[in-house]
Amino acid sequence: MTHDGCIPLLDGVISPGLSEALQHIGFSPNMSEMLHYPASSSPAAPPAQVGCDPALGGIRVFGPDRALVLDGGVSLAPVSIAFRTYGRLNSERTNAILVCHALSLDQYVASDNPITGKPGWWTQMVGPGKPVDTDRYFVICSNVIGGCMGSTGPSDPDPVTGDPYGLKFPVITIADMVRAQALLMDDLGIGRLLAVIGGSMGGMQVLQWASQFPHRVHAAIPIATAARHSAQNIAFHEVGRQAIMADPDWHNGDYQRHGTLPRKGLAVARMAAHITYLSEPALHRKFGRNLQDRESLGFGFDADFQVESYLRHQGMNFVDRFDANSYLYITRAMDYFDLAADHGGVLSKAFAGTPTRFCVVSFTSDWLFPSREGRPVVHALIAAAANVSFVEIDSDKGHDAFLLYEPEMFRVLSGFLNAAADQVGVKLP
Amino acid sequence: MTHDGCIPLLDGVISPGLSEALQHIGFSPNMSEMLHYPASSSPAAPPAQVGCDPALGGIRVFGPDRALVLDGGVSLAPVSIAFRTYGRLNSERTNAILVCHALSLDQYVASDNPITGKPGWWTQMVGPGKPVDTDRYFVICSNVIGGCMGSTGPSDPDPVTGDPYGLKFPVITIADMVRAQALLMDDLGIGRLLAVIGGSMGGMQVLQWASQFPHRVHAAIPIATAARHSAQNIAFHEVGRQAIMADPDWHNGDYQRHGTLPRKGLAVARMAAHITYLSEPALHRKFGRNLQDRESLGFGFDADFQVESYLRHQGMNFVDRFDANSYLYITRAMDYFDLAADHGGVLSKAFAGTPTRFCVVSFTSDWLFPSREGRPVVHALIAAAANVSFVEIDSDKGHDAFLLYEPEMFRVLSGFLNAAADQVGVKLP
Numbered sequence: 001m002t003h004d005g006c007i008p009l010l011d012g013v014i015s016p017g018l019s020e021a022l023q024h025i026g027f028s029p030n031m032s033e034m035l036h037y038p039a040s041s042s043p044a045a046p047p048a049q050v051g052c053d054p055a056l057g058g059i060r061v062f063g064p065d066r067a068l069v070l071d072g073g074v075s076l077a078p079v080s081i082a083f084r085t086y087g088r089l090n091s092e093r094t095n096a097i098l099v100c101h102a103l104s105l106d107q108y109v110a111s112d113n114p115i116t117g118k119p120g121w122w123t124q125m126v127g128p129g130k131p132v133d134t135d136r137y138f139v140i141c142s143n144v145i146g147g148c149m150g151s152t153g154p155s156d157p158d159p160v161t162g163d164p165y166g167l168k169f170p171v172i173t174i175a176d177m178v179r180a181q182a183l184l185m186d187d188l189g190i191g192r193l194l195a196v197i198g199g200s201m202g203g204m205q206v207l208q209w210a211s212q213f214p215h216r217v218h219a220a221i222p223i224a225t226a227a228r229h230s231a232q233n234i235a236f237h238e239v240g241r242q243a244i245m246a247d248p249d250w251h252n253g254d255y256q257r258h259g260t261l262p263r264k265g266l267a268v269a270r271m272a273a274h275i276t277y278l279s280e281p282a283l284h285r286k287f288g289r290n291l292q293d294r295e296s297l298g299f300g301f302d303a304d305f306q307v308e309s310y311l312r313h314q315g316m317n318f319v320d321r322f323d324a325n326s327y328l329y330i331t332r333a334m335d336y337f338d339l340a341a342d343h344g345g346v347l348s349k350a351f352a353g354t355p356t357r358f359c360v361v362s363f364t365s366d367w368l369f370p371s372r373e374g375r376p377v378v379h380a381l382i383a384a385a386a387n388v389s390f391v392e393i394d395s396d397k398g399h400d401a402f403l404l405y406e407p408e409m410f411r412v413l414s415g416f417l418n419a420a421a422d423q424v425g426v427k428l429p
Numbered sequence: 430m431t432h433d434g435c436i437p438l439l440d441g442v443i444s445p446g447l448s449e450a451l452q453h454i455g456f457s458p459n460m461s462e463m464l465h466y467p468a469s470s471s472p473a474a475p476p477a478q479v480g481c482d483p484a485l486g487g488i489r490v491f492g493p494d495r496a497l498v499l500d501g502g503v504s505l506a507p508v509s510i511a512f513r514t515y516g517r518l519n520s521e522r523t524n525a526i527l528v529c530h531a532l533s534l535d536q537y538v539a540s541d542n543p544i545t546g547k548p549g550w551w552t553q554m555v556g557p558g559k560p561v562d563t564d565r566y567f568v569i570c571s572n573v574i575g576g577c578m579g580s581t582g583p584s585d586p587d588p589v590t591g592d593p594y595g596l597k598f599p600v601i602t603i604a605d606m607v608r609a610q611a612l613l614m615d616d617l618g619i620g621r622l623l624a625v626i627g628g629s630m631g632g633m634q635v636l637q638w639a640s641q642f643p644h645r646v647h648a649a650i651p652i653a654t655a656a657r658h659s660a661q662n663i664a665f666h667e668v669g670r671q672a673i674m675a676d677p678d679w680h681n682g683d684y685q686r687h688g689t690l691p692r693k694g695l696a697v698a699r700m701a702a703h704i705t706y707l708s709e710p711a712l713h714r715k716f717g718r719n720l721q722d723r724e725s726l727g728f729g730f731d732a733d734f735q736v737e738s739y740l741r742h743q744g745m746n747f748v749d750r751f752d753a754n755s756y757l758y759i760t761r762a763m764d765y766f767d768l769a770a771d772h773g774g775v776l777s778k779a780f781a782g783t784p785t786r787f788c789v790v791s792f793t794s795d796w797l798f799p800s801r802e803g804r805p806v807v808h809a810l811i812a813a814a815a816n817v818s819f820v821e822i823d824s825d826k827g828h829d830a831f832l833l834y835e836p837e838m839f840r841v842l843s844g845f846l847n848a849a850a851d852q853v854g855v856k857l858p
Contacts, residue, residue, distance in 0.1 A: 072728035171728040231736045232704065238737040239700045240561040241730065242744070243672055246693035264675035271668045272701050275661060280796075283660040289767060297765055299501035299600040301670065301757060305764065307660045308667040315671070328730060335734065336726055338718060365798070367709075 046318070057084035057107060059150050062188055068180055069143070071336075074170035078159065081184045082150025083142035086110050086126060087134035088429035095426045096190045097132060097417075098181060099141040100198030100205035103330050104270075104322060106149040107141045110134070115149075115321045124405055131414035136421065136428060137194065142184050144177045144205075146330050148323035151180070155256060155323050157340070165325075167253035172329060174201070174337045178208045182216070192216050192426060195417060199223035199402035200369065205338050206375065210358070211339060211350040219420035222415060223361040224402045227347055227380070228338035233368060236276055237331040240269030244324050253325050257347035266324045267315030274314045279365040279398030283307060340380075345378035354381075357423075358388040359401070359416040361409060368399040389416065486536060487515035488579050488764055489616055497574070497609055503599035507588065510613045510736035511579025512536050512571035515555060516563035517858035518619070524563060524855045525619045526846075527610060528570040529634035532759050533699075533751060536570045536579040539563070544578075544750045552835055560843035565857060566623065571613050573606040574635075575759050580609070584685060584752050594754075596682035600682075601632070601758060602765045607637045621645050623853060624846060628652035628831035629798060630759070633670030633766050636806065637788070640768060640779040648849040650842060652790040653831045655802035656776055656809070657767035662797060666703055666760040669698030673753050695713065695753045703743045706792040708827030712736060724731030769809075776809035786852075787817040788845045789840060790831070797828040818845065825854070 007420025059082045062068070068076035084107040089096060099122070101108050110126040112119055126132040126139055143151035146169070154169035161168075167323045185193065196209045196217050203225025210220040229237075244250055252256045275283075287307040291297070294304065303309040343349035358381050362374035371392050381388040395401040402409065488511045491497070496506035513536040518525060528538050528551070539555040541548055555561040555568055572580035575598070583598035590597075614622070624636045625646050632654025639649040658666075673679055678696025680687045702710075716736040720726070723733065732738040772778035787810050791803035800821050810817040822837045824830040832839065 167730070171730075173711050229720065230709060231716045231718065231734070232709040233735050234718070235704045235712065235740055237705065238732075238734075238740055240699060242693075242700060243675075243697045245698055245730075246672075246676065248677060259545075259552070264671075268668060268672045268675055268697065271664075271671060275664045276667065278661075278800075279657060280661040283664065287660045289657060289660065289663070289770075301596070301600075301674075301761065303667075305660070305663050305667075307664050311667055312671070332730065341718075370709075405826075408740055 013062065013239075018064060019209060024372065030071065032265075040413065050069055051150045057082070059083075060111055060184055061274065062183060062187075066183065068176065068183065070170055070176045071173040074171060075111060076145070076152065078152070078287045079145065079180060079183070080150060080152045081142050081145070083107050083140055083184060084109065084111060084140040085141075087137055089138040090427050090429040093190055094192070094194060094424055095137045095421070095429060096137050096188075097137045097191050097195045097197060098185070098186075098195065098209070099132070099139055099178075100181070100202035100209075100314040101141060102200035102202050102299075103334065104273075104318065104327075105202075106147065106292075107143045108213075109139065109141045113321075116317075121403060125410065125413070131410045132197065132417065133414075135304050136426065138419075140184075140188065140190075142181055144179045144201075144330065144333075146172045146177070146326055148208070148326040154253070154325035154329055164254075164256040166256070167325070169325070169329060170334075172333050173406075174208050174333050175342075178205055178212055179207070179337070182213060185216070192218060193427060195219040195420060197221040197223070197413070198225075200225055201334050203324040203369075207339055207350075208337075210354060211343075211361070214351075214354045214356055215308060217356045217426055219416065221359045221361065221416065222374075222377065224363055224366050224369045224374075224399055225377075226369050227340060227350070229335050230373065233276075233366060234335045239272050240331060241328050243272070245327060247324075249322060250324060253328075255324070261319070262324045263319045266319050266327060269324075269327060271311045271315040272306060272317035274311060275367045276416050277398060277400045279367065279396055281365060281396040282398050285396070286310075294404055329419045348383035351384040351386055354384055354386045356386065357416075357420055358386055359412065360388065360390045361412065362385065362390075362392050363395045363397070363399070364392060366399045366401060367394045370415075381403065399410050408409075431594065434827075446752075450797065452757040461575060467682060467745075486511070488512075489613055491612060491646045495612065497605065499605045500598055500602040501599050504580065505574070507581070508609060509579060509585070510571050510574070510609055512569055512613060512731070513538065513540060513673075514559075514570075515539050515568040516566055518617075519856050519858040522619055523616075523621075523623060523853055524566045524626045524850070524858060525617075525622050526566045526568050526626060527614070527638070528568055529610070529621050529625065529631035529638075529751060530558035530573065531629035531631050532571060532763065533747065533756075534631075535569070535576065536572045537578075538568065538570045542750075545746075550832060554839065554842070560839045561626065561846065562843075565855070566846070567858060569613075569617065569619075573630075573762075574609045575601045575606070575755055575762060579753040582752065583754035583758055583835055584684070591635075591728055593683075593685040595685070596754070598754070599756060600765075601762050603637050603762055604641060604771075605642055606762065607634055610638075611642060613794045614645070621647060623693045623850060623855060624648040624650060626650040626652070626842070627654075629654055629828065630763050632798075633763065635769055636779075637766075638825065639783060639785045643783045643785055645782075646785045648786045648788070648845065648846065650788045650790065651803075652838075653792055653795050653798045653805065653828055654806075655798050656769060656779070656806050658764050659802065662705075665701060665797075668701050670757050670760060672697040672701070673757060675752075679753060679836055682757075682796070690748070691753045692745075692748045695748050695751065695756060696741075698753075698756060699738045699747035700744040703740060705797045706827060706829045708796065708825055710794060710825040711827050714825070718835070738787070776805060780810055780813040780815055782813045783813055785815065786845075786849055787815055788841065789817065789819045789820050790841065791819075792824045792826070792830040792835075794825045795828045795830060809843070833853065 064077040143149040161406040203222035206222040244265040247262035249260035250262035340347040362371040489694035494504040539549040634653040673694040678689035679691035715815035769776035791800040
């Protein structure tokens with residue numbers, strides 16, 4: 001692994017907890033020097049060099065002088081933002097694409113995840129020759145604040161006490177996540193993004209970006225998402241949160257100090273959520289009522305059916321890579337998302353006068369963020385005289401379709417992005 | 430409350446645990462004499478008197494000589510079956526209707542529930558002048574075995590050890606529940622039922638009755654149900670079971686001996702399940718994103734939204750009236766249900782030569798047992814040359830529609846039942 005050509009890390013504020021977090025996400029100790037790089041003279045000054053080794057990224061730490069003022073009124077500092085980049089920024093800085101990740105994902109879009117060792121979560125979408133072509137575009141993805149992959153979250157030390165924040169971490173919103181990303185873009189010297197793309201909670205961030213920073217977003221691609229979290233989705237999130245909080249090892253969020261982990265509660269939360277990411281036809285096709293490693297029903301409570309075994313596996317795996325308190329905070333941020341409410345209840349006002357081009361994508365079998373949640377976004381954009389396309393893709397894969405092999409989605413995004421890039425006159429890096 | 434005219438209770442086997450259970454469900458101590466009524470000379474002999482005070486019912490206890498041989502191979506004895514009746518059996522014994530209850534319900538169809546103090550769960554459907562008219566029909570509903578309202582279940586004492594069964598209780602199936610009901614019908618002297626009616630798991634029992642005892646069922650009304658539990662539904666049940674089992678107060682099912690109750694786990698299970706009983710439009714109409722007792726978001730993890738508060742309330746209330754182990758066993762029985770599998774994978778064979786008239790009912794917004802699960806039942810019945818009607822009712826109330834005010838359902842059932850009764854020549858009691 002080399003540091004050459006990597007974006008330097010500014011504002012050398014680093015806490016022991018962050019250092020641990022860094023090692024946790026796979027940074028070797030000898031990379032910690034990156035964190036003590038001298039701060040730039042101006043917050044928005046372009047870094048000395050841009051264009052990263054695709055395997056690299058970094059963590060930016062913003063000190064109290066650049067605290068993040070949250071929707072809840074709290075001033076958060078220090079703020080760490082962990083990110084990955086793919087491709088190279090061109091000299092005009094016009095080819096940057098921000099990818100926003102979903103609830104349980106992270107910045108490892110197209111490179112191996114250091115925790116799981118698995119490939120990035122969107123390798124079919126992002127990479128050389130892929131729809132989001134890293135031979136042409138410079139792709140950035142940062143871990144959301146509140147997360148647990150290097151960006152500031154509830155498992156980080158509270159600077160006041162030195163102990164992990166736990167439930168003392170302030171509740172954050174989608175807009176707060178976007179503000180943090182904007183801070184990162186400032187530091188990367190990227191004034192205007194060619195595109196912001198994301199699915200699910202990532203799509204909420206896309207809509208928030210376009211609404212909050214319309215002149216910084218040339219094109220927006222919200223996928224399998226909504227402009228507000230529905231009652232049913234809040235209900236499912238509440239089940240997950242209650243499952244975590246019911247686990248005595250959660251210790252009112254203070255499990256780090258108690259040396260425990262609410263593994264069972266988090267696993268149940270993940271199991272419930274995972275069902276909502278799929279579709280009944282997909283589950284039926286994949287598992288049906290097939291039995292797991294047995295010829296006949298066991299007449300007990302072991303996993304008789306493959307679908308039970310699969311779900312248990314999903315729950316247990318999640319615990320090894322995700323923080324329970326982060327799960328609480330990020331689900332809360334999604335529940336709070338209601339873009340129209342921030343604009344007097346009129347969604348089109350969230351996009352008034354927008355110069356952004358939109359491509360809204362939904363999937364027919366997605367029942368978590370169904371097309372009926374995507375259409376009001378399109379209608380609002382039309383009412384705001386925006387340039388908007390709406391594509392409903394026929395798929396039986398449910399909400400997770402946006403992460404899977406969906407050739408129509410690839411074609412749509414590829415075409416839309418190429419047209420947007422051509423419009424801007426994006427040159428190769 | 431009077432005992433006059435009530436069906437006597439046969440086979441005087443009574444355990445201390447059962448006595449407790451009786452008191453638990455509201456039977457006063459001076460009613461225990463009912464339980465020591467002498468056994469009839471013949472199992473199928475009609476009781477001395479039939480026709481009950483609508484407020485009454487009883488518990489039948491079947492001793493080892495009438496053990497229930499379960500699908501899992503276990504011989505269960507003693508077996509208690511708790512039931513309620515409404516209306517009067519006519520002299521020809523042709524006006525009996527069996528109502529089968531759903532997962533979390535009980536025998537209190539149309540009379541106050543002694544645990545909750547609330548009205549019966551189907552008072553709009555069953556009663557004088559109602560679609561299931563107790564002025565004309567004699568209605569019986571028994572608590573399913575495995576349940577916790579007086580019928581033998583995991584909280585009862587294991588006759589071998591005297592301790593509560595807990596996980597030593599055998600896994601039961603829908604067919605086992607139906608066998609127990611048939612045993613009760615034998616004892617009530619009811620050879621042939623005018624109709625068997627039920628929604629959800631009750632509908633599974635209806636299909637099982639028609640398949641297993643075709644000559645004992647004149648008409649069958651399976652509502653909002655399926656001939657097999659889908660992969661998605663198994664998945665939701667597994668989440669609930671894991672939530673219960675994750676609760677340390679569950680003690681591997683042995684919580685009675687530990688003096689604990691897995692309250693939190695059972696509440697989470699109920700919350701997850703409850704979402705599946707509703708529909709997104711119904712949740713949106715009822716709650717939307719309305720806040721609970723506050724003007725603005727609380728930026729914390731209290732119940733900000735009404736839907737959260739409602740769900741928590743549902744979870745907590747359930748714990749006061751339902752047994753966690755019963756929840757495990759009854760969900761398992763539903764998961765195991767696959768009527769075609771018992772007939773070489775061909776559903777129509779389950780109904781070969783059936784003389785029963787069927788009315789299959791589904792609801793457009795039911796996503797737990799959608800119409801696409803009801804239609805294969807209808808197709809199989811058609812292939813079996815059965816007399817079958819299929820009614821898909823337009824409703825936005827989700828799965829719970831069958832328990833709610835649905836005038837079209839009332840009209841359909843009323844008409845279907847009247848026609849069935851006229852065909853049989855049912856006389857008033």
